Amino acid sequence: MAESAANVFLETLRDLLVEETKFLLSVGGDVEKVKGDLRSIHALLMRADRGRHASPTLKLYISQLKDLAFQAENLLETYAVEIQSKKEGRKSLKEKFRRYICIISECYSVHEVGNEARDIMSALADLASKLESELGRESSPLSRQEYETRQTYAHEVEHDFVGMGEDIEILVSKVKDETRRRRVVKIYGMGGLGKTTLARKVYNHTDLQSYARAWVCITQQFQPKAVFGEILRQLDSNAGQIDGMEDRELVTRIQSFSEGRKCLVVIDDIWKNDDWEIIRKAFPVNCNVILTTRSENIANQQSEPHKLKFLTEDEGWTLLQKITDISPADPDLKSFEDIGRVIVSKCEGLPLSVCVIGGILRQKVHTLPEWRRVNVDMGSYLRRGEGVEEYKRVNQVLDLSYDALPYYLKPCFLYLACFPEDAKIETERLYLLWMAEGFISYQDKGPNESLRDVARRYLTELAMRCMVQLHEAKTYYQLDKFDSCGLHDLMHDLCSSKAEAEEEKFVKRVDASKYLTDILSPTQTRVVIPPSIGNSVSRLAISCDFNSTVSSVDGLEEVKGLRSFTLLQKFFGTPNIGFKENTIDFKMSQYLRIFVADCCEFEGGMLPSKLGELIHLRYMSLRGSNVRELPKSVCSMPYLQTLDLRVPFPAVIRLPNVIWKIKRLKHLFLNEDIEVIGGEKLRLDGLQELETLDKITSETCCIADIPRLISLQRLCVAVCDVDSMSTVLSNKNRQLRETRVWVKSCDLCREKDMEVLNDGLMTPSLLTLQMERCNMSGRFPCYKQGMCQNLVSLELAFCKVKVDVVEFGKYPMLRELALCEVEIAETLTFHPNSFPQIEYLGLYELHDLRKWEVEEGAMPKLTSLTICECPNLDKVPDGLRSISTLRMIEITKMPRQFMERVNEEDCGPFV
Structure with missing residues (x-):
């Protein structure tokens, strides 16, 4: 974890320094020195991670680095906010006190900041010197025992083998096929899936015994010379003395031997693409190579990928049966199978897990109570191994994946x-x-x-x-x-x-269901978290996987120094978790960066008063909570990046018209139903860094501000007037990638209004268009080249407009189409190649529709069809029978004669 710790702390400080340089006046030189020292320490810690240093001393230094980085970050951010406050020229101390109470209370001056920065700089320099000394000692390579544990061999026998028959046939046929252009096959998948087992079965297949073969296992400490030597030694039994050969000579000898011969080389457990780039130079184009890897990225250009799948439940049970030696004649076989299938399902199709549990069961007496006990204690056996040596195999296999992460x-x-x-x-x-x-x-x-x-x-x-x-x-x-x-x-x-490891303390997650209690009142269930859980953690995550109402979350009052607090609910619905003013002492966690309170019931529908003083906050989510009003102090959060105010319907949240002042806000999530305090529309024009705006309406937000949002990438908006629709659809912002528009009750009878719609349909960012109760003159715009090139969802409901449905079949990306009470032709004919991407089609209240034909090749991806209240439609099209993807036809409020015809048709089973 050395590298990752260094990276996080360095990145945070570096990004902060880049943004705040203009504020840091006379302490700028000291800050740059801090920045340079952090960069040096980062490089040292990367060396430590690569060299597998894991000494207690090094862990202590990393902990000290974290403390110093937090200290520096808090200092710089707080100081930058104070300087900005002074630049804004607040007229009264009282006004400044209201806005920056937590800053004024600490009373930083330039002199004090400079002194503290120099203290941090000195500590960092001292730490760098200690790290250099620690890393100067001899690195700790793999022990011999660990190296041998990681090695694999071609001759190992797989006694308990299930499935993969089809995989083996495919891979053997690829090896034998001499016409293949690419002769490298990559078997990839999660650790423990059986990649090595599959490669070994192919390697030892009877059809390939005449091939010159070699098997090498690559550890994370790749040594090219040793690998080349091993390949040559196995391929060519007459290679002679090769220990003194250099890499180039070994590669030449491998190439020379492989030319014109049938060869198969297995490279087992390769981790890095750079390692493969070195190895592949040894093989001529006709040499068959099988790679096993956990990374899909390895050898992408040179290989054919073969992804290994998880076991099915039947395959898992068969494997467990083999390992445990349960007799087919056992009178309790059915009961063993019932328990065994539950065990297998908990292993989630991972063969390694099944093998470990099977090994444990094989050592025990075959009784149903013993199997039930193992089933109950599965977590202990697979995760902590309580008393079982087998479990280490799981940890060792998965640990390798983590260790190999950059x-x-x-x-x-x-x-x-x-x-x-x-x-x-x-x-x-x-x-x-x-x-x-x-x-x-x-x-x-x-x-x-x-x-x-x-x-x-x-x-x-x-x-x-x-x-x-x-x-x-x-x-x-x-x-x-x-x-x-x-x-x-x-x-x-x-x-x-x-x-959650003691030396890491990266995050502490608490399952709230384990701490539910109603000891004080049968009608009031609370979550009481032991105070010790929150000690010495910077990130606390509480997960609530229950639907019962909880009056409060207690036990967090004394938690100090939190930088991230998340209270996550599995399902969003009615707020059901009480959050009181004193649930968290925000004074003791004044440097909080993340605050997530999903589905919380705040006292009086108001946020805790101190929350608005968290000037370091980056992310605030009140999703699914009962907040009725956002305090004006939210604009005092200068580093806020994400604000999620999606409260549950039908609640309405009142917002002060100050959000436009949060200059670094990048992602804003709203409900349509908001109320702006003061009666004006919500301003957005100051949000130059805003990338996501979801979901606003022209009734409460200033739509004219949208073109000024130069960084906007994702927009979801409801418009209720032509001018707003024109502003949204004519937006020329090149950054915009996704636009979702709901047009409600607009009068588009004028020709120029229809021109706005026509031009808007040419917008590349338009993904979703929903028009409801709109009055349009003439026809819906006819298709022309470039129109709706990325539109995936179109809905027209209760609109006065004539629609040529066949035109929609030309939209290249359309996946969903719903038409409700619009004017259409009496006969529809879907031609071949029309609607190439459509998956859902809904036809509602189309009284004009009498005949519908679907020719072969139309709607090739349709999976779901709804027909509702189309009283004059004669029957379901015969052409639907040829659509192999169709899974469901929903028919409601249709005449009895129509339903009788449906039941007689082949498509009846889908209805």
């Missing part, structure tokens, strides 16, 4: 420990939290990229390393095709154990 990904991975097991983590929220924590580096930004783009790359890399599982979004987003992610249970255990 320094910038380690804190991102550890942060996932904030979320409970089996949680579906919203990628959008995760990106913004990573950014608020300072994990995302400004230096990694490419041209025209935002920090959010960098965060997405980080998550993608974790997924390609098979450490995180990405879930594809049901709704299309141009910025990201995945809307959530998660961890395999064992990977979550690894993450939690690393993050």
Whole structure:
């Protein structure tokens, strides 16, 4: 963790210094010295991590670095806010006191800041000297025992082997196929899936025994000469003495031997693409190579990927049966199977887990109570191993994945420990939290990229390393095709154990359901967290996986020094967790950067009074909570990046018209139903860094400000007048990537209004268009080249307009189309290749529709169809039968004759 700690602290300070240079007046030189020392320490700690230094002394130095970095960060931010306050020229001390009470109370002066900066600088210089001395000692390479543990061999026999038959056939056929252009196959997947087992089965396959073969296992400390020597020695039994050969000669000999021969080389457990680039030079184009790796990124240009899948439940049970030696004739076999399948499901298809639990059961007496006991204690056996040596295999396998992470990904991975097991983590929220924590580096930004783009790359890399599982979004987003992610249970255990380790104290997650009590009153359930849990942690995450109402969360009153507080509810709904004024002492956690209070019931619907004084806050989420009014002090949070005010419907939140003053605000989430204190529309014009604006309406927000938001990338807006619609649809902001528009009750009868709509449909960022109760002259705009090139969802409801539905079939990206009570032709014919991407089609209250034909090749991806109250439609089109993706047809409020025809048709089973 040395590298990741260094990276987080350095990035936070460096980014702060870049932003605040203009404020730091006479202490600027001292600050630059601090910055230089941090950079030097960063380099030293990267050396420590690569050299596998893990001495107690080094851990102590890292802890000291963290304390110094926090101290420097707090000093610089507080000072910068005070300087800005002075520049703004507040007229009265009383006014300044109201806005910056926490700053004035500390009464910093330039002289005092300079002294403190010099103290930090001196401590950092001393720390750098100690680190240099510690790293000057001999590094600690892999012990012989650890090296042997990691090695794999081709001749090892897999006694208990299940599944993979199809995988073996595919890979063997690829090796034998001499016409293949690329002769490298990459088997990749999560640690413990059986990549080495599969490679060994292929290597030892009877059809490949005539091949010259070599098997080498690559450790994370790659030594090219040793690898080349081992390959040559196994391929060519007549190679002679090779110990004295140099790398170049070994490569030449391998190439020479492999030319014109049938060869197979397995490179097992390769971790870095750079290592592969060195190894691959030894092989001629005709040499078959199989790589096993945990990273999808390895050898992308040269290899054919083969992703290994998790075991099915049947395969898992078969494997468990083999390992435990349960007799097929056992009279209790059915009962053993019932328990065994539960055990297998907890292993989530990971063969390594099944093997470990099977090994434990094999050592015990085969009785149903013993199996039930193991089932109950699965967590202990797989995670902590209580008394069982077998469990170390799981830890060793998964630890390697963590150790191999680059320094910038380690804190991102550890942060996932904030979320409970089996949680579906919203990628959008995760990106913004990573950014608020300072994990995302400004230096990694490419041209025209935002920090959010960098965060997405980080998550993608974790997924390609098979450490995180990405879930594809049901709704299309141009910025990201995945809307959530998660961890395999064992990977979550690894993450939690690393993050909560005593020496790390990266985060502490509390499962609130374990601390529910109604001891004081049967009608008032509380969460009472032991105070010791919150001691000495900078990040505290409380997860609430229950639906019961909780009157309060107690036990956090004495927690000091929190930098991140998250109270996460699994399901968003009615606020059900009481949050009192004194739940957290914000004075003792005045440097809080993240405050998440999902589904909380705040006293009187008001935020704790001290919350508005947290000038260091980056991320504040009140999602699903009962907050009725946001205090004016929110504009005193100069570093705030994300503000999430999505309170539950039908609640209305009252906002002071000061949000436009939060200059660094990047992501603002609102509900349509807001009330602006003072009666004016919500100003947005000062938010030059705003990237996300979701969800606003022209009734309460100043839509004319939107073109001034030069950094805006994502916009979700409801408009109720033509001028607002024109402003939104004619926005020429090149940064804008996603626009979602809901047009309500607009009168578009004038020709120029329809021209606005026509031009707006040419906007590349337009993803969603919903028009409801609009009065339009003539027809909906006909398709022309470039129109709706990224539109994925279109809904027209109760609009006075004539629609040519066939025209919509030309929209290249349209996935969802819903039409309700609009004027259409009596006959619809969907031609081949029309609606190429559509997945959902809804036809509601279309009284004109009489006949509908679907020709073969139309709607090739349709999965769901709804027909409701179309009384004159004669029947469901015969062409639907040829759409192989169709899974459901929902029919409501249709005539009896229509339903009788449906039941007679082949599509009946879908209805």
